Every structure is written in structure tokens, then in C-alpha cells.
Amino acid sequence: MRFDTSLLAIDWGTTNRRIYRIEQGAVTQTERDDRGVTAMAQTGYAEEIAAIRARFGDLPVLMAGMVGSTIGWQVAPYVPAPAGLDEIAQGLAWIDARTAIVPGVSLVDGRRADVMRGEEVQLLGACAAGMAPGDALLAQPGTHCKWVEMRGGRIADFVTAMTGELFAMLRKQSILAPQLGAPVADGPAFREGVEDGKRADLAASLFGVRAAKLMGVRDDADAAAYVSGLLIGADVAARLAQSDHAEVQLLADPVLGSLYAIAIEANGRAARLVDSHAAFLAGIVQLGKLIA
Amino acid sequence: MRFDTSLLAIDWGTTNRRIYRIEQGAVTQTERDDRGVTAMAQTGYAEEIAAIRARFGDLPVLMAGMVGSTIGWQVAPYVPAPAGLDEIAQGLAWIDARTAIVPGVSLVDGRRADVMRGEEVQLLGACAAGMAPGDALLAQPGTHCKWVEMRGGRIADFVTAMTGELFAMLRKQSILAPQLGAPVADGPAFREGVEDGKRADLAASLFGVRAAKLMGVRDDADAAAYVSGLLIGADVAARLAQSDHAEVQLLADPVLGSLYAIAIEANGRAARLVDSHAAFLAGIVQLGKLIA
Numbered sequence: 001m002r003f004d005t006s007l008l009a010i011d012w013g014t015t016n017r018r019i020y021r022i023e024q025g026a027v028t029q030t031e032r033d034d035r036g037v038t039a040m041a042q043t044g045y046a047e048e049i050a051a052i053r054a055r056f057g058d059l060p061v062l063m064a065g066m067v068g069s070t071i072g073w074q075v076a077p078y079v080p081a082p083a084g085l086d087e088i089a090q091g092l093a094w095i096d097a098r099t100a101i102v103p104g105v106s107l108v109d110g111r112r113a114d115v116m117r118g119e120e121v122q123l124l125g126a127c128a129a130g131m132a133p134g135d136a137l138l139a140q141p142g143t144h145c146k147w148v149e150m151r152g153g154r155i156a157d158f159v160t161a162m163t164g165e166l167f168a169m170l171r172k173q174s175i176l177a178p179q180l181g182a183p184v185a186d187g188p189a190f191r192e193g194v195e196d197g198k199r200a201d202l203a204a205s206l207f208g209v210r211a212a213k214l215m216g217v218r219d220d221a222d223a224a225a226y227v228s229g230l231l232i233g234a235d236v237a238a239r240l241a242q243s244d245h246a247e248v249q250l251l252a253d254p255v256l257g258s259l260y261a262i263a264i265e266a267n268g269r270a271a272r273l274v275d276s277h278a279a280f281l282a283g284i285v286q287l288g289k290l291i292a
Numbered sequence: 293m294r295f296d297t298s299l300l301a302i303d304w305g306t307t308n309r310r311i312y313r314i315e316q317g318a319v320t321q322t323e324r325d326d327r328g329v330t331a332m333a334q335t336g337y338a339e340e341i342a343a344i345r346a347r348f349g350d351l352p353v354l355m356a357g358m359v360g361s362t363i364g365w366q367v368a369p370y371v372p373a374p375a376g377l378d379e380i381a382q383g384l385a386w387i388d389a390r391t392a393i394v395p396g397v398s399l400v401d402g403r404r405a406d407v408m409r410g411e412e413v414q415l416l417g418a419c420a421a422g423m424a425p426g427d428a429l430l431a432q433p434g435t436h437c438k439w440v441e442m443r444g445g446r447i448a449d450f451v452t453a454m455t456g457e458l459f460a461m462l463r464k465q466s467i468l469a470p471q472l473g474a475p476v477a478d479g480p481a482f483r484e485g486v487e488d489g490k491r492a493d494l495a496a497s498l499f500g501v502r503a504a505k506l507m508g509v510r511d512d513a514d515a516a517a518y519v520s521g522l523l524i525g526a527d528v529a530a531r532l533a534q535s536d537h538a539e540v541q542l543l544a545d546p547v548l549g550s551l552y553a554i555a556i557e558a559n560g561r562a563a564r565l566v567d568s569h570a571a572f573l574a575g576i577v578q579l580g581k582l583i584a
Contacts (some may be wrong), residue, residue, distance in 0.1 A: 078506075106507055111484065113503040143466075144499055160503070161495035162467070169461050175454070192403065200492035201530040203453035203523065207436055211405040211452070211455075215398055231495065238493040270438075 003098070004292045007060045009284040010249065012067035013118060014038055020057045025285050031055055035074045037065075046072040049099060049190065062284055064102040065118035068093060072224040077113060078106035084154035085124050085283070089290040096097070105155050114160050118148050122251050122276050125283025127153040131274050141232075141252045141260045143168070147239045159242075163235045164200075167228060176209050179223040186262055189222035193229020194263045198237045206229050228259065236263040245269070251276040295390070296584045299352045300344060301576040305410060306330055313348045317577050321348055329357075329364045337365040341391060344350045348437040352468035354576055356553065357410035360385060370407060376446035377416050377575070381582040394406035397447050406452050414543050416569050417575025419445040423566050429537040431466075432568070433524075433552045435460070439531045454526045458494075459520060468501050471515040478554055481514035485521020486555045490529045497522050518553065528555040537561070543568040579580050 005025040011018045011021035015036040040048065049061060068076030076093035083091075083105050091103035102119030115271040119140050126132040127150055134153035140146040143164040149157040158257060182272040184190070196205050212218040217225065240248075247270040250257045254273065297317040303310045307328040313321040332340065341353055360368030368385035375383075375397050383395035396409030411432050418424040419442055426445035432438040435456040450542040463472040476482070488497050501519060504510040510518065532540075539562040542549045548567065553563035 031429065044342050108507050108509060111504075111509060112500055113507040113509045114500065115503045115506050145495075159496050160499040161493075162499045163495045165466060166495055166498075169465060173461060174457060175464060201453075201526075202557075203437075203455045203458055203495055203527055204530060206458075207452040207454045208404060211398075211407045212403075212405050215400050215405040217400060217403060217405045234493075235495055238496060 003060045003062070004287060005285055007062055007284070007288045008056050009281065010052070010061065010063040011118065011121075011280055012037060012063050012065045012066070012072070013181045014066045014071075019052060019056060019060065020239065020281065020284075022281065022285060022288075026130070027281060029092060030053045031248075037067055037069070040073075042073070046095075055152050060098040062100055062102060062287060064121045064280075064284070066103040068103060069117055072101075076103040078104045081105050081107045081158065082151070082154050082225045083120070084152075085128060085286050085290060088120060088124065089287055092287075092291065094290075097177065098152050100291075105158075107158060108242040109157075114158055115161070116146055118149075120155060120281035121287070122279040123148055123155055123283070124153070125159050125276050125281065125286060126251060126279035127284035128286045129279070131279055131282065132249040136247070136249050137239075137243050138249045138251060138274075139239070141250070141256045141259060145235055151245070159234045159239065160161065161238070167231050170206065170227060171224070174206075176206065176223070176227065179209060179213055180227060181225045184228040184259070186259060187222075187225055189218070189225040190229040190259065191262065191266065193226040193231075194233035194266045197230045197235075197263070198267070199234020200234055200238065202234055204232065229263070232259055232263045233266070236260065236267055240269055242262070242265050247272055249274050251279055293392040295352045295580045297577055297580060299395070299576070299580045300348050301573065302344070302353065302355040302359070304329060304357045304573055305412065306358045306363075306446040311344060311348060312576075313351065313572065314573065314577060314580075315443070318571060323449065324380065325475060329359055329361070334365070337397065338387075345446065350550045352390040352580070354392055354394060354579060356413045356572075356576070358442070360393040360395060361409055364393075366393060367503075368395040370396045370409075372571050373397050373399045374443070374446050374448045375412070376444070377420060377578050377582060380412060380416065381579055384579075384583065392583070397450075399450060401449075406450055408438055408450065408452070411440075412447060413575035413579070414571040415440055415442065415447055415575070417444070417488045417573065418541065418543060418566050418571035420462050420578045421571070421574035422572065423571055428539070429535050431552060432544060432567075433542070437527055441535070453527045453530070455523050459523050462519060463516070464497065466498075468498065468515070468519065471505055471512045472519060473500060474513050475518040476517050476551070477549060479514075479517055481510070481517040482521040483554065483558065485523075486519040486525035486528075486558045488554070489522045489525020489527075490559070492526055492530065494522065494526055521555070523557045524551055525558070528559055532556070532559050532561055539564055541566050543571055550560045563578055
């Protein structure tokens, strides 16, 4: 038994987990559940892996994500950027000869620091499989949106923006919370937010949402879409000001991905959606081959 | 009995309240408590005012702040900017012939709206009493920081930034919360935050606080000061980019005022602290004279 194009891959995040059985490079079984690392006991992982092998087959196991963090099973120390599949393979944290955890990637540039853990597999997989160019700007929208400069198929530089987390906080506990209950969708309010986001003046634009309600300028039904547009627009504008790529490769679910695509186009660039699950699988299979 | 330079003034906010007895323009008794409008029953105000007159003297009463909002006693509709003491006096909401609520000020400039309620008394008082120039940029730092362009002693234009609220939210519920427990004080970390705030890229700078910890770039003891500097610095930089006043007049308590002063100076302008309590009293006394 050795690593190869047949293995079990686990995308093991904070709150969710997805298990894939991959045989000859193709997924033959998959399962998604809520047994993320916060639902696990630190001492329960070996037993859990045995149970997974019993269900999915007695194959080598590659895990990625928060399972390799301080709140996971075993710390897989960050590999410094620039990093490609080779450096990631060399940085694997081995539990035993057929069970390993993929390391995250870190960046320190003067006083600026950044980290990723889990996203690296998608990024490197997308480039390795030709789903995205090897020299490109990739974005992974979400709670903590990653913007990654790939060069020669390697992670060269990146920035994380806590765009999704700010939106969730505003919706949950700010003075604006009672106005932000409506679902977010594209439309005039979202696009007005994207335009205002270019001004990069969040603290003032956000208070304007309350004043717009009090003065009858904007309906509350539109407030959530406007604020989402504002935050995504500010994120996109800040990143594109630092990049001259004509196109952004979006690793995202279709809903959030299409909102980012609208904001990217409103800032004069093109956006292309890349299947993030397929990219993850491509990355894990490449890693399996490298350590075969 | 008529309004004059002798009256009871109540600065009646959301959570706190301050009562002043003013005789011949001077404070002869004052009291501060936590009976803000959220602690009051909507039907209890008349009785409360009777009790205040019993304690402080049977004088005319002028109230300012959230007592005139939809969550207060009676709505005192916003007076549109530009607005001076005359317009505010004309906009008073009268409960009876010797009891009135000061209106807030609103602004609608195309799709941009803003409001203030309570701050107008300080602003107009500071200029009327010569504590600040009549043509000046005034700032009132706090949960919702007001930046006000005064022209000829009148409120000409203003912007509100929810700078203090964003800081409180981040400290209470964000992924950064465990790092932000230390008190905020001036020092290298605060000033580094002010510099980074000039980049106006909050969502990314904030995630950098977490990464800086993980990569050992910044100690957690400094994280709260850095984030405060970041938010105040972004607020100050955005506002000064829209203004060419060489000096900002700060209506603030000394602690928060001095942090804003540092950020203003780091952006190449001068800052001057103005006593906000004295400004409130000057404004209320001027209003009392106008309706005498």
C-alpha cells in the first residue's frame, strides 16, 4: 500500500468535513458532514481515521485544513511562500507512513503577515490541472477571502480580507442589524454598494445605511444587498489596485462567486469561475502522486 | 417664568443622562445617571420631568439627544443642514410652553444621507461661544464619530463614521476578540495602526492582526492599540482627504481626544481639544436666549 492516485482525501475544516475516496484519480465515494475539528476530541482522531478506513476502504489518507492547526489533530507547520506542490509535499506532517496532514502556507513581508490553511490545495490543484493559468490572480471568497498571486503554478503572494466575517458581524450585532435581515442578491442596491465600496470608507458608508433609512433614501429590503456590495466592492477595489491581471480566477460556490464576479467587472476586470471542489481533488491527487 | 439664561438643561442620551441647572448662564447644580431613554417607559417622561423640577427647581426645561428620537419621549423632526441656532430654535418640539426638545440635524446629498441628534448643541455652542472658529472642521469622536464642516457658525455639512462601534464589535465577537483584551493607549503599536489605516483597507489589515500573532510579528499585548489606531487612522485619513482645514477642533473627552489628535497630526494637520461639556452648556444657553 502506498500513496498514488488512489487514496482517501479529507477536507477537514473548522465546522465541516468532506471525505472523498479517490481511485485512479476519480472520486468513487464522497460524504460531507458536520464533524469539523471543533466537533472532535483531540484524542479521538486515530479512532476516527480507522472508522473512515472501515467505511471507505483501507487506503492512504491525506488531510487538509484546520485538522493541521493548533485546534486540530497535529500541527502541520506553515510552509513559507513562495510555495508549490513540491514544498507542500515536503512539508507534510506524517502521522504514520500512510497518513499525513497537508501544511498551510505563510507569508511575512516586513511587518505584514498572512496565513492560509486548506486553501493551498485548491489553489495549487487549479493551476496544476490547467483549470486556471499558472500565472494568475486567484480569489477564494468567503468568511476570510483569500486573494492569491500565482506565479509558475506556485503560491507567490497573498492577502486575506475578513470580508465575510465583517458582514456576519454587522448582521448579527451592529446598530444596522435590524435592517440587514433580507437575503443578499444582485440588483441595483448591490451594485450601488459596489460603487460606494470603491471609496474605501467603510465606517462612514456603513453609518450612511442607517441614515438612508431614517431619511427615506433607501428601503430596508435593499440594505443587506447594499452592505454586501459595499464590503465586497471595497475588498475587490483594494486588491485590483495592487494587481494588473486582466482576469480574476474565482474559486467559489456559484452564488458568492457571481457576486464577486459582478464587483470585479464593475472594477474593469474580467472574472472566471473555477470549480473549487474539482480544484481540491486535482491538488490532492497531485500531492498523492508526488509522495507515491 | 420664561426661557432665558436660567433653565434646566438635560443631555438625554441612549444609555446616560446629564441634568444641569443653569442660573444666569452658570451651572449651579448637575447630576449624571444611567436613566437614558432605553431605561425609560415612553409614558413616564412627564412624571420624570416633574420629579426633576422638584429636585432642581421649577425652571423651563430644554432637552437634547435621543429623547427626541423615535425611541424617546416625542419625535423632534430633523432640521435639514445647513442649520444654525436660529433654525434649531425654530425646530424645537414643544411639550408645553416651558418644556421643549431640541431637534437633530439631517443631510441628504444625492444618495448620501446622514443624521445627528444631540451633537448639534455642542457644535453650535462651541462656535457661538468662540471656543472654536465659526468656519472650521469639528470632530466628535465616539461610537459614531461625527465630522462637521461649520461655516459662519452653522452646521454646513457632516459625515458620521461608526468607528467606535466597529472597534467594539471586533473586540466582542470577531476572530480577533481573544487578542483585543488589552487596554488601548498611545505607543508604537497605535501609531503603526494609524499608518496602516491610511491604506484604507480595513478587511485585510484586520486579518493581518491574526496572522501577525501566528507568525510572531506582533505581540497580543499590542493588538488592541494597533486595531484602534487602524480604525481611527482610516477614519481620520478619509475625512482629511475631503477637507483642507489646517486644524481640527476636537470635541472629546481627553483620552479619546488625544488618540484622535495623534492620528490627525500623523496625517499632517493640527488638532485642538475643545471642552465638550462647556460647548454643550454654551449651546443650550444660547438656545434659551433665542426663545426667551
